[in-house]
Amino acid sequence: MSRIVIIGGGIVGLATAKALSETLPDVPLTVLEAEDRVGVHQSGHNSNVIHSGLYYPPGSLKARLARQGGELMIRYCEEHGLPVDRRGKLVVATATSQLVPMAELARRGRANGVTLREIGEEEVRELEPDVAGIAALDIADTAITDFAAVTRSYAAELAARGVDLRLGARVAAVDRPGARDGGPVVVRTERGEELEATVLVNCAGLFSDRVARMCGVDPGVRVQPFRGEYSALAQRAGTTVHRPVYPVPDPELPFLGVHLTPGVDGTVHVGPNAVPAFSRTGYRWRDLDASTISAWWRDPGMRRLARSYWRDGAREVVRSLSKPMLVADVRRLLPQVRSHDLRRAGAGVRAQAVDDAGRLVDDFVVRATPGAVHVLNAPSPAATSSLLIGRYVAGLAREAYDGTPAPDVAAVVSG
Ligand SMILES: Cc1cc2nc3c(=O)[nH]c(=O)nc-3n(C[C@H](O)[C@H](O)[C@H](O)COP(=O)(O)OP(=O)(O)OC[C@H]3O[C@@H](n4cnc5c(N)ncnc54)[C@H](O)[C@@H]3O)c2cc1C
Incomplete structure (x- = not known):
């Protein structure tokens, strides 16, 4: 029987698999994940905030999927015994x-x-x-959770339903790319597996533009990695924070500025900042990848981006390398912080789509092509909205599979 293959075992790929396994329970479904665990990249390295939908332009996909998606996420955590706390x-x-x-x-x-x-x-x-x-x-409406645990919970549900979830299965090639006649494609993994897919769903996060190209599709954007570094904040008299505290954002660069985020484990994190990463899995300054670096001067969109935002970028880089500057910025929100209250505490790498004009693409981008659906931009709050994004992408995948018209966003949101 023909099969649907999803590339990427992050929160979006697994939510899509979950929705497909509910609407098409008899269709064989395989999820191919490159790493040996689910949620290793963005889904396991983020701020764990269930966002309210505050920032997004009304009518955008983000705005439409975040508010209701956040409520669904809170309910999902409660029903599955996962940590969640509506702190505001x-x-x-x-x-x-x-x-x-x-x-x-x-x-x-x-x-x-x-x-x-x-x-x-x-x-x-x-x-x-x-x-x-x-x-x-x-x-x-804001809550905190543990999205790595949510991702594992989605995977456990899929396993219980008999979905074929393969770890360590990095997709290296897709043959018959584009398959415009609607015929199947053959997906090959680095370790030599071959799978025939009637429909392919690309949820490869930081690599989604490359996977689209593998399928013969011009993604129209380039995924640029931006690292977000965190520090842990000692909780003592003068530095205690009960709920997430954010600065008023620059509407063009809403992810900049020092944030204070308590976690469900009691740790309060400062960050994330946003510095260019020189590898798509660049969790440290020393992680370098030639193709990511060369894109900065080869790709006209990237050059335009660098020209537009070099001042903000330089400030973020300096703050990443200079603790006194970080402390000074934190003090604007929390005046009693001292240098020794902050210690480095890991990082995540954002997959941020940049268009040819060098603009950071703000909204979610999902593109259906014959026989495939590509999720090309799923930045924050995609973890918050994952259950609804999953339904939305699953609807498009089903349309590609059996012709059932995909529900529009309003229908997805109203359930
Ligand atoms: C620093 C930071 C803070 C954030 N904070 C929040 C927050 O507080 N709230 C919120 O809602 N969102 C937040 N986000 C955003 C959120 O984490 C992401 O939107 C979400 O995790 C995206 O999920 P994903 O499944 O698309 O990507 P990922 O989790 O990156 O998953 C993609 C998967 O595809 C796999 N893959 C890639 N290439 C291949 C291949 N060739 N073959 C097989 N598998 C492949 C990867 O290994 C990976 O597991 C944050 C993100 C970052 C980085």
Whole structure:
């Protein structure tokens, strides 16, 4: 019988497999994951925040999938005994120049259906006594979890349903690329497996543009890795944080700025920052990969990106290498922090699509081609929204498989 093959055992690939195994229980389904565990890359190295949907332009895929996706994620964790805590979040203004952007953010959040309050300095101090802020947005809908555990839970569900999940199965080639006649393609792994796939689903995260090219599809974007480094913050009088505390973001670069994020294990993390990574699995400065480095000057989009954002990029790099600068930035939110309160605590690498014009692609990008679906941009909050992204991608894969029209985003969200 013809088979659907999913490339990538991160939270998005496994959520897609979960949705397909529910809608097409009799169709053979294989997930090929390069690493020897699921969720090794982005899904296991992130801030573990179930986002509320505050930041995203109303009407975007992110906005439409985050709010409801976050609620579904909280329910999923509760039902599966996974750690989850709806702590809420503060977006804190530390200067009067941030009040107008903060009000704009509040308007956007309300348009996206987020429950929030605008609060003054006194209330900021009541909620987070150690945090300095002249005003804040108090977001009720944010929660914290452990997305690595969620990813493992999806994998356990798939195993219980008999889905063929193969670890250590890095896809090296896809033959009959593009298969425009609707016929099957043959997927080959590095260790020599060959699988015939009627439909191929590309959820390869940091490698999704390369996998698309393997399939003969021009992805239209390049995936650029950006590392996000974390420090752990000692919790003592003067540095205690109860809920995620974020700065008012720059709308163009919302992931920049020092964030404080308590984890379900009690550790409070500072970060992530965003520095260019010179390898798609570049968890440290010394991880270098020639093709990723050469892309910075070969690829016109990357050159334009570097020209547009070099100042912000340089600041992030300096802060990555200079602890005094990191401490100074943390002190804007948490004035009593001292250098020895912070110690390095790992990193994650974001897969960020960049288009030919050198723009960072903000929204999720999912592209259906004959016989395939490619997830080409699934940055934050894709872990939050994974159950809905999975349903959305599964709908497109089913359409490619048996012609059943894929539900639109509104239908996916309403379940
Ligand atoms: C620093 C950081 C902080 C973040 N914070 C949050 C947050 O707080 N909340 C939130 O919602 N989101 C957050 N995100 C985003 C979130 O982690 C990602 O959106 C999500 O994990 C993407 O999942 P994925 O399955 O697409 O990618 P991945 O988890 O990277 O999975 C892709 C998988 O494909 C596999 N693969 C690649 N190539 C091949 C191949 N050729 N053959 C077989 N397998 C292959 C990889 O090994 C990998 O396991 C954060 C991300 C980062 C990096």
